[in-house]
Amino acid sequence: MTEADGAGAQTLDVSLGPQHPSTHGVFRMNVRMDGETVVKLQPVFGYLHRNHEKLAEGKSWLGSMPFTDRLDYICPITNNWGYALAVEKLAGIEVPDRAEYIRVIVGEMTRIQNHTAFLGFILGDMGAWGSALMYAFREREKILDLFEGLTGARMMANYMRFGGVRCDLPAGWLEKARAYIETYPAFLDEMEKFLTGNEILLSRLQGVGVMSAERAINGGLSGPVLRASGVDYDIRKVDGYGVYPRLKFRVPRGTVGDCFDRFMLRILEIRESIQILQQAFAQIPQGPILNPAVKTRGFKPPVGEAYGRIEGPKGELGFHLVSDGGEKPYRYHIRPPSLINLTLLEEMCVGTKIADVMVILGSIDIVLGEVDR
């Protein structure tokens, strides 16, 4: 207890987490409250820290690929992609067309299943335990089934390689994926109707945790959280990596920058991802899936460094790699969107009620495997 803050009123310090059902893993927030109003919030990290970056320095370049699965374990395939893209930049590796299309297909499916899971989780954070998450996970599981058919694992895919992907699409996979994606909008329409028309949901989300565009940029927010504040910035458009320049899609943006915008933005992004997938299914060519010039064993990129980044489902996933020309990375640094999106958590939360902190944290969408690395 202290009386330092507020207008002489007594404040109360509460430690939320690390074991708390709404912190999405082992994450702690030290919150100072005046009544139920938050006056200060300090996030505490590191409960899941394993010094991923140091471990990568002791492995071959390719050896870290399966380890990237464990960063944001909801979206392993986009983690693979970010790492592969950075190494391809570092070593100047070309990727065959078919592999680029496969990457877009599995990447956008990853985005859909991440945002679907998000819809369930944020309802849980608002107190609607179970039901919404169950429906969301039912749909997510169908995409994970497709991933299992392709990579052998529901989640820990280890699918990308430098210069392509590990294996081609099995016979009939594309048809199955296409058929499933055709059924997805019906689920989303239903989910959206139930959720966005709900008065409780609106009153819990609207006007809560507002973040201005200027602060969002300065604070390094990225991905849906940045765009919800009204910033038109999608790395798929800006960098135009892979075959995204050949695909037509829109970049949804919010207007207010509150939790509701962040929530709606995910729904709109799923719809755009479905558009992308339908085009990719139609355009995918035959051909090789891996650049044959890249050695799997004894791969040594030239001396130098590179920063490669992709638009991950949670934001900008970047890899800063430094090579001394050897078989192992000299430095391997990850720019984790989940961690950096928390930079402004305190600014979003101060002045709101303690119950809104959970909703604001949920609307940022973090995974602790990536925050703590």
Next chain:
Amino acid sequence: MTLTPQTVLDRVHAALPQARIELLNNPSPSGQHSLLVHRDDALEVAQFLKNDPELLLDYASNVSGVDYPDHLEAVYHLFSIAQKQGPIVLRTRTGDRSGDACLPSLTPVWKSADFQEREAFDLLGIRFEGHPDLRRLLMWDEFVDHPLRKDYVAPEDYEYEPTPHGEILAKISAPASQA
């Protein structure tokens, strides 16, 4: 205007002629050459990069610390969201790896550097002067070393903590006459 390290360097030279800044070549195919700025001028240069209307590098996306044999570096990957350009790579260098491992914090310019500079301090031991809240980010506060350094030696047992169990075991196994 397309932002390249050279155009940025020319703008900085024109506006801040006294700033010590140089182009550092990157031999890899990525072609991401970087700008090495002297640490005493870093804050001023950073302010300029962010506010200059031609550059508008408003987004410090990534900050990483790198450990070299005789110094430490902080590397900033800057982008311009206003102009959709980047990355411009800005580096600052410490004097050495121990007593003089200090750099100016760029968090007052880009808030996004806040946690990332704390991480570089925690894992590599770069002391960022002017950081609003320089504490360890991932390791626990009592931890003494910087585990991402190249010369760091990991202990055999991270979990070891002295407990009373040893004393109790010694008492049990001691001859009865002493009890």
